[in-house]
Amino acid sequence: MNFKTRLQGTMILFLKGILMGAADTVPGVSGGTMALMTGIYQKLISTISSFDKRFLSLFFSGKFKKAFEQIDLKFLFTLLAGIGTGIICLAGIITSMIENQPSRIYGLFFGMVLGSSVCIAKRIKWRLSGIISFLLSAAAGYLLVSIIPFETPHTLAVVFLSGFVAITAMILPGISGAFILLLLGKYNYILSAVKAPFESSLNNPHLLILSVFGVGCVCGIMCSSRIINFMIKKFPDITMSMMLGLMAGSIRRLWPWQEVFQNQSLQNETFLPAVLIISGCVIVFAIEFFAKYSENKQDNSIKSHDIEQKHPQPVAE
Secondary structure, three states, X not given: OOHHHHHHHHHHHHHHHHXXXXXXXXXXXXXXXXXXXXXXXXXXXXXXXXXXXXXXXXXXXXXXXXXXXXXXXXXXXXXXXXXXXXXXXXXHHHHHHHHHOHHHHHHHHHHHHHHHHHHHHHHOOOOHHHHHHHHHHHHHHHHHOOOOOXXXXXXXXXXXXXXXXXXXXXXXXXXXXXXXXXXXXXHHHHHHHXXXXXXXXXXXXXXXXXXXXXXXXXXXXXXXXXXXXXXXXXXXHHHHHHHHHHHHHHHHXXXXXXXXXXXXXXXXXXXXXXXXXXXXXXXXXXXXXXXXXXXXXXXXXXXXXXXXXXXOOOOOO
């Protein structure tokens, strides 16, 4: 594989990370949705699962080189760089659009999720078990986004559990980690701790709250990634149909005309969201086409390299 092909692959992965970062700033959209949409979900889950007991044993034994040999650091760092860039560069723009023009930004993401659902459905070998899995998870996703937020005790045990559940939701397509925190009544509580880490609330120092929440997130992502990785390897079609169901069921939260029907002054906001839904679908189909083209080109490059090694050209005398 030549340098140009490797650079192209790195840039595509970086752009996918930007999409994930942008999605994480939109309430109701998870980075897992974008990862599944762009075809890197399985790789992401597999990479996270690589931080296992063997890695920890080698790492704390001082064998750092051996520990990190089992992790695809290039993939992880490139993706994290893209996610960070997406959050930093697009968070302000997207937040402003959600506050001032919600129907437009939701229309775009509705179209992207809808388009990606079509692309993912084409990759699944549909059987009865997959259809049942899809319908059940779609119903679960629909009901989940319909739940009215409720209050939970601000104890450290509940903070830990909130971090565990929120990070699990974040890596599942269709479910937003921020939305889960809202449901548990912990969104503002954690956000206030982030904004003022050296203060205290309800006799709990904010640093302690953030530490416990962080430990919950680490435990959650380690446990959930292993379960998802096992499911993808053992039952790929059932697992992917379940993921697709979650996306399909929870897409109602992105319906762009929610506020239009509630506010008569927004009646003119009907045409543009529809255009943006179509644009979102087109963006996804373009990404899908370009990704397949890039993969085919990369495979052909590898095959050509193997043929050259097996049958080298005779050296002219």
